[in-house]
Amino acid sequence: xxxxxxxxxxxxxxxxxxxxxxxxxxxxxxxxxxxxxxxxxxxxxxxxxxxxxxxxxxxxxxxxxxxxxxxxxxxxxxxxxxxxxxxxxxxxxxxxxxxxxxxxxxxxxxxxxxxxxxxxxxxxxxxxxxxxxxxxxxxxxxxxxxxxxxxxxxxxxxxxxxxxxxxxxxxxxxxxxxxxxxxxxxxxxxxxxxxxxxxxxxxxxxxxxxxxxxxxxxxxxxxxxxxxxxxxxxxxxxxxxxxxxxxxxxxxxxxxxxxxxxxxxxxxxxxxxxxxxxxxxxxxxxxxxxxxxxxxxxxxxxxxxxxxxxxxxxxxxxxxxxxxxxxxxxxxxxxxxxxxxxxxxxxxxxxxxxxxxxxxxxxxxxxxxxxxxxxxxxxxxxxxxxxxxxxxxxxxxxxxxxx
Amino acid sequence: xxxxxxxxxxxxxxxxxxxxxxxxxxxxxxxxxxxxxxxxxxxxxxxxxxxxxxxxxxxxxxxxxxxxxxxxxxxxxxxxxxxxxxxxxxxxxxxxxxxxxxxxxxxxxxxxxxxxxxxxxxxxxxxxxxxxxxxxxxxxxxxxxx
Numbered sequence: 001x002x003x004x005x006x007x008x009x010x011x012x013x014x015x016x017x018x019x020x021x022x023x024x025x026x027x028x029x030x031x032x033x034x035x036x037x038x039x040x041x042x043x044x045x046x047x048x049x050x051x052x053x054x055x056x057x058x059x060x061x062x063x064x065x066x067x068x069x070x071x072x073x074x075x076x077x078x079x080x081x082x083x084x085x086x087x088x089x090x091x092x093x094x095x096x097x098x099x100x101x102x103x104x105x106x107x108x109x110x111x112x113x114x115x116x117x118x119x120x121x122x123x124x125x126x127x128x129x130x131x132x133x134x135x136x137x138x139x140x141x142x143x144x145x146x147x148x149x150x151x152x153x154x155x156x157x158x159x160x161x162x163x164x165x166x167x168x169x170x171x172x173x174x175x176x177x178x179x180x181x182x183x184x185x186x187x188x189x190x191x192x193x194x195x196x197x198x199x200x201x202x203x204x205x206x207x208x209x210x211x212x213x214x215x216x217x218x219x220x221x222x223x224x225x226x227x228x229x230x231x232x233x234x235x236x237x238x239x240x241x242x243x244x245x246x247x248x249x250x251x252x253x254x255x256x257x258x259x260x261x262x263x264x265x266x267x268x269x270x271x272x273x274x275x276x277x278x279x280x281x282x283x284x285x286x287x288x289x290x291x292x293x294x295x296x297x298x299x300x301x302x303x304x305x306x307x308x309x310x311x312x313x314x315x316x317x318x319x320x321x322x323x324x325x326x327x328x329x330x331x332x333x334x335x336x337x338x339x340x341x342x343x344x345x346x347x348x349x350x351x352x353x354x355x356x357x358x359x360x361x362x363x364x365x366x367x368x369x370x371x372x373x374x375x376x377x378x379x380x381x382x383x384x385x386x387x388x389x390x391x392x393x394x395x396x397x398x399x400x401x402x403x
Numbered sequence: 404x405x406x407x408x409x410x411x412x413x414x415x416x417x418x419x420x421x422x423x424x425x426x427x428x429x430x431x432x433x434x435x436x437x438x439x440x441x442x443x444x445x446x447x448x449x450x451x452x453x454x455x456x457x458x459x460x461x462x463x464x465x466x467x468x469x470x471x472x473x474x475x476x477x478x479x480x481x482x483x484x485x486x487x488x489x490x491x492x493x494x495x496x497x498x499x500x501x502x503x504x505x506x507x508x509x510x511x512x513x514x515x516x517x518x519x520x521x522x523x524x525x526x527x528x529x530x531x532x533x534x535x536x537x538x539x540x541x542x543x544x545x546x547x548x549x
Contacts, residue, residue, distance in 0.1 A: 339467035341442050341527070342411075349407050358443055371443030371465055401468065402416055 002292065002300045004383040010034055010288075011381055022352040022386045027171050027199060027330050027359075027377035029221045032285075039284035040226055043277045051276055052250065052267075066276050069283030070266075076286050077216065078207040079233050085266040086279050089230035090198040091121040093217030094165070096232055096269060097194055098125035100245040101215075102163060105192075108134025110162040113191070115140040115148055115177070116367065117170045120360040122196045126165065135162070140182075142367075146173030146322030153185055161191040168200035172359050172375070173322025174305075174330035176200065183213050192238070198222055202289075202379075203328050204298045208233050220278060225285035229278035232269070239265040246271040297380045301329035304378045308387045315391060317398045321368055329378035332359070335394065338401050340374040346400060350393045352386075409517030410524065411468065418472035423479050424461040437464075437534030437546040439526055444470045448534045455486050462531065469524050474531030476511055486539055496532050500525055 008014045010033040014021055023031055049059035051066045074081045087093045106112070112126050116139045130137050140156055141149045157164075164186040169176045179195055186193045194215040200206055202223035208216050215238075220229040234242075244251055244262055248271035253261045262268045289297065308331055312318050317336040335343055340356035347354055355375040358365045365371060376390060428434075428449035437446040444466035451459035460478045464471075477496075481489040496512055499505050503519030505512065518528045534546045 339442075339470075341467040341524070342469070345410070345521070345524070346407070357441075362443075365443065371445070400411070402420060 001303055002296060002380055004381060007292070007381050012037070014381075018351060020351065020389070022350075022382075022389050024352065024354045024376040024378065024382065024386065024390065026202075026222070026379035026382075027375065028355050029227065030202065030224050030379055031381060032226070033224055033288050035288055036224055036226065036281050036284045040277045040281040043280050048277075050273055062276060065280045065283070066274070069279045069286075072283045072286040073231055076290075077201065077231075077233060078209050080236055082265050083208075083233055083236050083239065085232040085234065085239075085269045086274055087217075087230045087232050088228055088275065089219040089221070090196060090217045091125075091230075093215075093230050093232035094122055094194065094196065095125045096245045097165075097215050097217075097234075098129045100242045100269070101192070101238070102126075102129045102135070103133060104243060106133040106135040106162055109160065110135040111138050111158070111160040112136070113138045113140065113156055113161050113164045113186075115142065115166050117142050117146070117148070117172065117175070117177075117361065117364055118165075118167050119171055119196065119198070120362070121198075122165055122167060122194075123363070136160075140166070142173075142175075142364075145324055146170065146175045147324045148175075148177055148182075150178070150181070150185075157185045157189045157191070159189055161186070161189050163194065164191045165194040165196070167196045168206070169197075169203070169328045169330075170322070171199050171330065172332050172361050172364050172373070173324060174327040174332075174377075175322060175324035176204075176326040176328055178326075179213070180211055183211055187212070199328060199330070203294075203301060205294050214238055220282035220285065223282075223285055224288055225282035226278040229275050229282050231282075234265075236265060239269070242269075244271070245269050248272040250274070292380060300380060301378050301382075304382055304384060304387060305329040305331070307384050308376065308378070308390075311387055311391050312394070315394055315398075318394065321370075321373060330375065331377070332373040332375045334370060334373050335398055335401075338397065340372045342401060343374050343394075343397055346397045347390070347393050350389070350396070352390055352393055354390075406517070406520050410521055412514045412517060414476075414511070414514045415468060415472040418475040419468035422462075422471050422475040424482070425463065425475065426461045427463055428459060428461045431459075431461075433538045433541065435534050435538035435546060437530045437537075439466070439470070439530050441526060442467065444527065444530055446470070446474060446531055446534055448474075448531065448538050450535070450538050452486065452539075457481050457484055457486065457489055460535075466530070467524075467527050469518060470527040470530055473515060473518075473528040476514070477531050477535060480511060481535065489535070489539060493532055493536050500528055 047058035047061040049062045051063040074084045193213045195213045197218045201218040216233040221227040251271040321332040344356035431449035433450045446464035449461045505516045
């Protein structure tokens with residue numbers, strides 16, 4: 001187990017709120033360590049120049065830090081430096097592929113294969129894309145454990161399948177999907193693959209070369225970094241072939257009044273002044289994670305998850321959704337006859353923050369037959385005491401609501 | 404904790420556990436649907452109106468304690484009232500929920516005053532009332548709190 005007490009000292013919110021503040025909503029966004037906050041503030045207070053164009057020392061420094069962050073991201077996911085594009089977040093990363101790759105490559109009758117457990121960010125871009133290109137959406141179903149049903153894969157992966165876009169770790173069930181097998185199946189039919197890794201990159205080692213995916217998307221703010229920065233990884237040979245996503249400064253090589261040529265990758269996809277401070281903050285978050293060690297973080301979370309599942313299951317009114325063998329530290333649940341919004345409100349009164357809602361995954365809620373669930377998700381700053389506090393408050397809530 | 408007790412007053416907890424007029428109405432003269440997209444609350448409201456008088460009112464749906472209790476309390480208040488009296492109650496409700504203040508004439512409605520301090524929960528309390536108001540005025544389009 002990690003020394004949570006020491007880790008919590010790195011996160012000023014625990015001093016700001018209370019030492020015993022229990023934050024169980026890291027799947028939505030994580031807390032930020034002081035080092036990340038300082039990295040962002042340092043850029044603004046010490047060298048807030050634009051990147052790639054300023055011929056003076058603080059401009060050089062800004063460019064070096066911004067591009068240095070790109071290198072840190074590339075190393076984290078074992079990618080080539082030129083294959084890492086900074087975006088605003090996972091949503092923009094997926095939209096970039098939907099606009100720049102899919103509209104050029106998909107035609108009527110082609111199939112886009114998703115799963116039934118996608119986040120809205122990996123549903124809506126494809127619905128819009130399907131309306132515009134005539135491509136058809138197909139879905140890999142999930143079973144009562146919250147695991148993908150791949151037994152019928154021959155029917156789903158066909159020569160019509162052109163794109164397979166799947167969530168790596170479910171933000172509702174915590175299920176870690178067998179993406180390597182799925183990528184293999186996709187390659188078997190010649191489909192391009194996109195992995196929504198928003199919930200996996202912060203919590204486990206993700207290696208794009210080992211996975212051999214074509215695209216991979218994730219967000220900075222779910223891994224201790226600032227909001228407003230995310231990453232799209234793309235295989236260089238595919239990125240080279242793609243038209244730009246947005247037009248503007250930075251993404252061009254030469255511009256005349258009527259036509260222009262594009263910058264090389266990845267800058268071809270970064271139009272306008274980028275989110276410099278946020279990207280630098282993300283680099284600092286990666287430093288922080290590396291210092292502790294992703295393997296240790298993963299192990300720590302797994303310990304807490306096992307403890308939480310055991311302890312929560314002992315409360316008779318608790319119903320847990322999802323029981324996959326391979327899962328991250330995310331527990332979705334409901335209390336008998338208590339709406340999760342009431343639950344969340346009452347837990348807040350004990351200074352415990354959980355998520356209550358549909359988790360941007362309405363199709364999952366519909367299949368589960370619920371309008372919403374509560375969700376507790378854990379990260380490196382959580383401890384078993386947090387689980388104890390949660391369980392005490394759950395019991396208290398049941399009593400308070402009189403169900 | 405005091406704010407929380409204001410929000411979840413005993414009457415609200417009781418109505419949540421035993422909602423009044425929680426049933427379908429076969430002979431409704433108007434019916435309207437309400438939806439709160441943020442939390443997924445859904446509500447169907449049934450009215451039976453004869454000669455400007457609300458002779459029966461009922462609802463079905465799923466939602467949090469605040470939303471269910473607000474709907475239940477509303478049905479007990481507007482039953483056997485004229486349309487114009489129901490409109491007055493709607494205005495009083497609106498005033499309570501947006502100012503947190505009630506006066507002596509507002510009766511049961513006053514238990515909803517505590518919601519005012521929880522902006523994220525105001526929508527829960529409002530859904531049934533807006534749906535009722537739409538049903539009264541023949542607007543059967545889906546009511547949403549967005």
